[in-house]
Amino acid sequence: MPSKQRPLRARVWRLVMGVLLLGIAVTLLLTLPFRWLPPPTSAFILQADSGGLGSARSCAEINRQWVDWQDIAPAAPLAVIAAEDQLFPSHWGFDLSAIATALRERRLGGRMRGASTISQQLAKNLYLWPGQTWYRKALEVWFTLALEATWPKRRILEVYLNTVQFDECTFGVEAASRHFFRKPASQLSRREAALLASVLPNPVKFSAARPSNYTKERSAWILQQMRSLGGTGYLAKL
Numbered sequence: 320m321p322s323k324q325r326p327l328r329a330r331v332w333r334l335v336m337g338v339l340l341l342g343i344a345v346t347l348l349l350t351l352p353f354r355w356l357p358p359p360t361s362a363f364i365l366q367a368d369s370g371g372l373g374s375a376r377s378c379a380e381i382n383r384q385w386v387d388w389q390d391i392a393p394a395a396p397l398a399v400i401a402a403e404d405q406l407f408p409s410h411w412g413f414d415l416s417a418i419a420t421a422l423r424e425r426r427l428g429g430r431m432r433g434a435s436t437i438s439q440q441l442a443k444n445l446y447l448w449p450g451q452t453w454y455r456k457a458l459e460v461w462f463t464l465a466l467e468a469t470w471p472k473r474r475i476l477e478v479y480l481n482t483v484q485f486d487e488c489t490f491g492v493e494a495a496s497r498h499f500f501r502k503p504a505s506q507l508s509r510r511e512a513a514l515l516a517s518v519l520p521n522p523v524k525f526s527a528a529r530p531s532n533y534t535k536e537r538s539a540w541i542l543q544q545m546r547s548l549g550g551t552g553y554l555a556k557l
Contacts, residue, residue: 346465349446353478354470357385361482363444364490372449372523378488386493388477391504393551394512395492396476399483400553401544402516402537404437407476408556412438412467413460439463441479473557484522485515499527513541 367378400407406414417434435443442462447455466475485495492515496504500511507515517538518525525534 346461347469350462350465351469354474358445358478358482361445362447363484366448367484367488372484376487380488381490382488382494382498383490384493385481385491386504388473391480391492392507392512393554394509395480395504395507395515396554397545397548397551398509398512398516398541399437399476399480399519401548402541403440403519405544405548407437408472410436412436412463437479438467438475441475441482442466444482476557483519485518485527487523495527509542509545513538513545516541
């Protein structure tokens with residue numbers, strides 16, 4: 320009996336290792352090239368184009384234009400960090416204190432608030448779909464670790480700025496800047512960058528073109544946080 324169990328365990332172990340190695344190979348194929356090349360699209364863009372994201376309508380045309388890091392006003396990445404993930408330069412993909420706080424609030428009966436980092440949001444936008452299922456979150460963790468392991472922080476932020484949704488059919492900071500302010504992203508002011516960052520929690524509900532009181536208040540808070548972080552010099556940490 321023991322002699323039969325050993326080969327079985329060996330086969331199971333080889334199968335597990337084979338699946339793991341295949342998963343790693345596929346993940347590297349999907350992530351590593353975009354450390355240097357602009358991603359041609361994203362999972363969220365494809366979903367917006369085909370059936371709409373969340374409650375949004377399907378897009379007849381996607382508004383997106385890639386722009387390199389040096390052609391983005393420094394106020395834009397600073398505003399996104401101030402709004403979404405102030406520990407971005409120092410964490411390894413996850414803000415454990417924010418996750419613990421969100422889980423504690425949920426356990427006490429409160430609304431489940433977001434605790435995703437910029438790296439997690441990029442992993443979701445590039446490769447996955449909206450939702451809160453555990454298997455989707457598990458894939459998000461997997462891709463987040465892959466991005467953090469293979470891309471520098473500045474590249475993660477650069478691709479995020481070129482991929483994130485700012486309106487129903489507008490993706491990326493260059494398209495958003497031209498759509499809302501009629502200027503390239505290189506010319507964004509601090510106020511405009513903060514206004515764009517203020518809609519990121521829900522770009523379908525909130526609009527930079529018609530900012531609600533909440534959006535205006537959030538934009539003012541983001542500007543204050545940008546100053547507290549030390550201005551654009553903060554980006555030198557990336």
